[in-house]
Amino acid sequence: MSLLKASLLCTSLLMANAAIAVQNQPTTVAEGINTIGAQKVSFNNGSIKMAANLYLPHNYDSAKKYPAIVVSHPWGGVKEQTSGLYAQQLAKHGFITLAFDASHYGESGGMPRNLENPADRVEDIRSAVGYLSSLPQVDAMRIGTLGICAGGGYTLHEAQSDLRVKAVAGVVTYDIGDATRNGIAGMPVTAADRQNLMHNVDEQLNKEAAGAPVLVQQLLPSRGTLNDSTPNFVREATDYYLTPRGAHPNAQNRYIVTSPGLHMAYYPLEHMDQIAPRPVLLIAGEKAETRKFNQQAYDNAKQPKELMIIPGASHFDLYDKPQFVNPAVEKLTAFFGKNL
Structure with missing residues (x-):
């Protein structure tokens, strides 16, 4: 075989192997696209063993100490979804980040x-902060927190007393x-709705006290049941959580159907002023039904604070769509870079 032929053969084999490697890379949430580069770790929240993914910065140097960020997922989510994406992207900008499964979810215990218990979710974050502070590569004086969707509410609440x-x-x-008590844009909750919800919760609690099993139902309706009357928020939620775009096993x-009884008396944004003089950043979608919560958090907080509205973005656009996530990550990078 001539040297030229041998060279061409080697080149073709290298290109074929590279193509196979690319084909084998994860491309969906379920395949692990958001966990690329992550290390599986665990920590304790009391008696509950918590599962998490730890992301290290590019060009990580074990001799250095880094700022770190805890990232909390939405209600019903897991660490491999949107919280993992934000943790992964922020690690690329020089932070050690931790995306964890909330207690009662995913690979965590509980x-x-x-069960969606706000008190447990807040303690999860508090424990995650403690875990990061114990790592030798983390500067314990430079820890921040970030939450998406309900994880955002819990994160803002936790920071008020940490x-x-x-x-x-x-x-x-x-x-x-607030969403349980009053609803969101396009999905209002009336006084009669609240009374009916609490009646049903109380009835189920009595059944369980008498020995009935805990009642668990679907959080989102099956996609085949959606129709013209389905609220847009629910449509977008199913498009993320129940399709290959965001679904994870x-x-x-x-x-748990009694969970909303725990939400009814939960007011995470009332004491935002307690965070000051530490800085607060809120990022909302221009078209998001949840925009009002971000405005309320901003209004209740003291300076330094900032509210960024992403033009054209809905609530779930900011879970994973690059044209909306990228500017959010850019803003978060500048915010945490300045303040940690």
Whole structure:
């Protein structure tokens, strides 16, 4: 074989192997696209063992200490979805980041499964901050927190009483308490609705006290049941959570039906002023039904604070769509870079 032929053969084999490697790269949430570069770690929240993914900066140097960010996922989500995406992207900009499964979800412990308890979610974040502070590569005086959707509400609430958090941000923050009491744009809740909800919760609690099993139902309706009367927020949620775009086997689309009883008296944004003088950043979509919560958080906070509205973005656009996520990450990078 001539040298030229041998060279061409080697080149073709290298190109073929590279193509195979690219083909084998994860391309969806379920395949692990948002966990590329992550290390699986665990920490404790009391008696509950928490599962998390730790992301290190590019060109990581073990001799250095880095600023770090805890990233919290939405209601019903898991760490491999949007929180993993934001953690992954922020790590590329020089931060150590931690995306974790909330207690009762994903690979974390906690019984019963799929319980959405605000008190537990806040303690999850508090424990995650403690875990990061214990790592030798983390500067414990430079820890921030970030939450998406309901994770944003919990994150803002947790920072109000945790001075270890030096800067806090929420992306499309969702106040699960206000949403339960009053609803969101396009999905209002009336006084009669509230009474009916609490009646049903109380009835189920009595059944469980008498020995009935915990009642678990679907969180989002099946896509085949959507129709012209389905609210846009629900349509967009199913398009993310119940399609290859955002579906993950650990996100079970289930919830304990008595959970809203815990949400009814939850007011995470009332004491935003307690975060000051630490800085707050809120990022909302221009078209998001949850925009009002971000405005409320901003209005209740003291300076330094900032509210960024992403033009044209809906709530779920900011979960994963690059044209909306990229400017959000750019803003978050500047915010945490300045304040951590």
